Amino acid sequence: MDQKQFEADVRPLYAAKPLYEQWVDAQKIPVIREFYIEDLRDVELKSWAAKGGNGAILNLIGCGDVNDGYLIEIAPGQSLKPQRLMFEEVIYVLEGNGSTSVWNDENKKVTFEWGRGSMFSPPLNTWRQHFNASGEKPVRLLGVTSAPPIINTFRDLDFVFNNPFAFKSRFSPDDDSFSGKGKQWMAKNRPVWESNFIPDVRKLEVFAWKERGAGGGNIMIELSENCMSAHISEFPVGTYKKAHRHGAGAFVVIIGGEGYSLMWPEGEQPKRYDWHDGSVVVPPEQWFHQHFNTGATPARYLAIKPGGRKHVRPFGLKHFGVDQSTEQGGSQIEYEHEDPGIRRMFEEALAKNGVTMRMPPLGAKKSA
Ligand SMILES: [Fe+2]
Structure with a gap:
């Protein structure tokens, strides 16, 4: 069964709208539901309060229910809000220069610098905060995440977005954690x-x-x-x-x-x-x-x-x-x-x- 058939035949059988989709609606930012996007740098973004920048969610048709994407822009000289997430995300830098801090323990932050073409992943449920290093140019990041299956499995946004558990097997803060080695x-x-x-x-x-x-x-x-x-x-x-x-x-x-x-x-x-x-x-x-x-x-x-x-x-x-x-x-x-x-x-x-x-x-x- 492909996604088109799934949407037509299976989706209407569910009694409740999946929590992931409710969460998407609540973000009140543009949601792209297409097969492709010709230029990620041209997608119109709107203020995304949860992150503290301008964003859009990419629910491309080919995502099925297994993952999603998002775009986030950091204004010149600004930073996003610190966040921790109980789903994985991989971030690709579409434009701009900046830095990211990653931590479980406030006293052991690891900070690294990135630019156009960089890719990185803050380990699962670590705190992460992104900074724009430029006072003149915006930063635009693409994130790809496993939010849909995680949110729909646990069905509790507090568990997913406000969870104190630290995965020691995923992150140990040392000088080489994000050195590029x-x-x-x-x-x-x-x-x-x-x-x-x-x-x-x-x-x-x-x-x-x-x-x-x-x-x-x-x-x-x-x-x-x-x-x-x-x-x-x-x-x-x-x-x-x-x-x-x-x-x-x-x-x-x-x-x-x-x-x-x-x-x-x-x-x-x-x-x-x-x-x-x-x-x-x-x-x-x-x-x-x-x-x-x-x-x-x-x-x-x-x-x-x-x-x-x-x-x-x-x-x-x-x-x-x-x-x-x-x-x-x-x-x-x-x-x-x-x-x-x-x-x-x-x-x-x-x-x-x-x-x-x-x-x-x-x-x-x-x-x-
Ligand atoms: Fe392929």
């Missing part, structure tokens, strides 16, 4: 970068991932002992990736280059979403999706999603056979099995931009 390890055949803070994800090294095609590079990211995680994917000029599908809640944030994504539920025509740095697209539950680079530079995106390589995922993003062909019961469409219109559309888009195709001819047994 980390460690690299292998989860089966995939490299993982583990850290609490990445100074600039646009520059993080990626490694070849042959199975997804297009000669692309990838690195998985684990942050702050979370269940949610991230990865970066980069693919060369004149190429596109293979289509695949999985569960809800992968925020695909474009952090470099230009191109488009196609998304479609099985048996329907693909819809096209053109993107560039600052766009976000969230593929709905089990919809096929496929990413195309039509620009003159490599295209890079950051995916922030439920579930990772370190901890068992308690909620969402069912993720089976994403490297395996649909012909073998997997969830990936090999180039030679895709609708011919897909390559034609890509050829036309490249021609329009004067970029040369660098894909192997269709019918070749092996991908690039």
Whole structure:
């Protein structure tokens, strides 16, 4: 069952509006319910009293009920209110420079500085406070959180937003907690970068991932002992990736280059979403999706999603056979099995931009 069917057939069976949705209504800020956002820096924000800045909530259709996003702006010279949250959040800096303090114990605060392209995660239920370092320019942050399943599970806002429990296994304040140091390890055949803070994800090294095609590079990211995680994917000029599908809640944030994504539920025509740095697209539950680079530079995106390589995922993003062909019961469409219109559309888009195709001819047994 996809999200559209769920909303039509299952949602009306519930007696009460989920507490998460009641909480969203009570914030009295814009809520975006679309498939994608062309530029996160252009979304109109309104005063968000709970946070002390201007914000919007991103309930993109592809989030299902497994996660959500938000935007928050910190005015020049200002800071947000300190908050602690009983759900995980990953924060990506869309614009501006600032710092964040994280603590359980008021006397042991860890403070670190960030700028455009930084990504970090205040550990679960730690206090966190964000500051704009500039007296002239605003800061805009994107947060991706596990608020919906957590609020709907416990159904008590006091428990979620005003809970004194400190998770010692998630945060120990020392000089390296948010210094940007980390460690690299292998989860089966995939490299993982583990850290609490990445100074600039646009520059993080990626490694070849042959199975997804297009000669692309990838690195998985684990942050702050979370269940949610991230990865970066980069693919060369004149190429596109293979289509695949999985569960809800992968925020695909474009952090470099230009191109488009196609998304479609099985048996329907693909819809096209053109993107560039600052766009976000969230593929709905089990919809096929496929990413195309039509620009003159490599295209890079950051995916922030439920579930990772370190901890068992308690909620969402069912993720089976994403490297395996649909012909073998997997969830990936090999180039030679895709609708011919897909390559034609890509050829036309490249021609329009004067970029040369660098894909192997269709019918070749092996991908690039
Ligand atoms: Fe995906």
